[in-house]
Amino acid sequence: MATIDQRGPHQFRARVRRKVGGKLVTLTETFETREAAEKWGVTRDGKVVGDEYVDRKEARSKTVAQACEWFMDRIAPIDTTTSKRVAKSQHAKNQLSKLKYWITSEFASWSLVSLKPWDLIDWRDQTMDEEGCSAQTIVHRLNTLSQVYVNIALALKIELANPVGEKVRPSLGPGRDRRLDVHPDKDGKDEEVRLLEACASSSRPWLKAAVIISLESALRQSELAGLTWDRVKLNAEYPHCDLPRTKNERPRRVPLSTKAIAAFKSLLPENVTVLGKRPVFPVETPRAFGHAWRDVVKDETFPDFRWHDLRHEAVSRLFERTDLRDNEIMAISGHLRPEMLTRYTHLRADRLGGRLG
Incomplete structure (x- = not known):
């Protein structure tokens, strides 16, 4: 004592x-x-x-909703002139909807120390069974809640058990594996050719170029939507585009292939000498790509094909068509950990035969 x-x-x-x-x-x-x-x-x-x-008094007195609002203030402070929240990054913008969910959830009035892993497991099972919520959506919500606990514990300098522990997140399964069909149809056209033709007929003249760039660079929707011309270096010794902000909050430089360069050049506005920070694509949100996509990519002609499958196709091609190392592909695609690419390693299995002797 x-x-x-x-x-x-x-x-x-x-x-x-x-x-x-x-x-x-x-x-x-x-x-x-x-x-x-x-x-x-x-x-x-x-x-x-x-x-x-350990003094848990402050943690006991703070509710889940209050903690989520505190975290919202950190990642998306309110603009005093507009009284609206301004997200500091695209990732923060994505987190806002998840935070709003927890603020109105059944756990909103619970003390931070009262929420336990088994409570979230019951919520997870009920939400997936009764509301038909996908495993991916559940994981996104849980990841955001986990960030709230981690950050507020550090800010308050208290020991706070994170309820989003082991076995709480649902299994995501093997993930989507939709690829472009390389087999020609009766007219001798494979699926990529037909896809680009469909996009060329769209009312959005930029859609075909966007698809080509996505296939060649593995850029995400949000990265395409936020791309400005000052970040696209078509005349550099090694053409590339710089992404200062990505989903993972890490900048990266993406090399551009010959096809990607041609697609970017097709988007250059006429009679404009100084492009500056002018957006490459005339969209306000990443969802605009999805809306344009759904207008031309119908299930009867392109079954179960989504915009995000273009990124999967792009990364798959990097494994199949190049000799780039895994860490080099990670630098292009923006994946954070090597294990995130394990689903692609089988694409090079046939090359291992040469090493067996």
């Missing part, structure tokens, strides 16, 4: 003396109030013997 000595009107000295490993350890500190001295004494006494006191 700590010893508290009053040494003046507003001077309280706390002293902790413990014998650890045969050695006497003494810690002292002076405070203006006895309460502060006692709190420090309890905490320090625990540090000496490895049984640190």
Whole structure:
């Protein structure tokens, strides 16, 4: 136990003396109030013997909704002129909808320390069974809630058990594996040719170029939507585009193939000498690509084909058609961890035969 000595009107000295490993350890500190001295004494006494006191009062008094609102203020502060939230990044913008979900969820009024993994497992199963929510959506919501717990614990300097622990997230399964069909139809056209022809007939003159760029660069929808001409270096020694902000909050440089360069050049506005920060595509949100896509890519002609499948096709081609190492492909695609590419490694299995002798 700590010893508290009053040494003046507003001077309280706390002293902790413990014998650890045969050695006497003494810690002292002076405070203006006895309460502060006692709190420090309890905490320090625990540090000496490895049984640190944890004050969970603040965590108990804060609800899940309050914590989510606190996190919203950090990633998307309110603009005082418009009274609207302004997300600091595309990733933050994506998190906002998940935070709003938790603020109106059944757990909104729960204390942060009351929410347990089994509560979330029950919620997960019920949401997936009764509401038909996909596993991917559940994972996104849980990941955002996990970030709330991690960040608020660090900000408050408290130990706070994260309820989004092991076995809480649902299994995502093997993932989609839709590829462009290389077999020609009765007219001798494979699926890529037919897709580009369909896009060329779209009312959006930029759609065909967007599809080509996506297939050649593996850029995400959000990255295409946020791309400006000052980031596209077509005349560089090694043409590329720079992405200062990505889904993973990490900048990256994407090399451009001959086809990608031609597609970008087809989008250059006429009679404009200085492009600057002019957007490459005339869209306001990433969803515009999906809307344009659905207008021309019908299930009867392109069964179960989504825009995001273009990125999967692009990464698959990097494995099939190049000798790039996995880490080099990661640098192009923006994947963070090698294990995220394991679903593509089978595409090079046939090359291993040459190493067997």
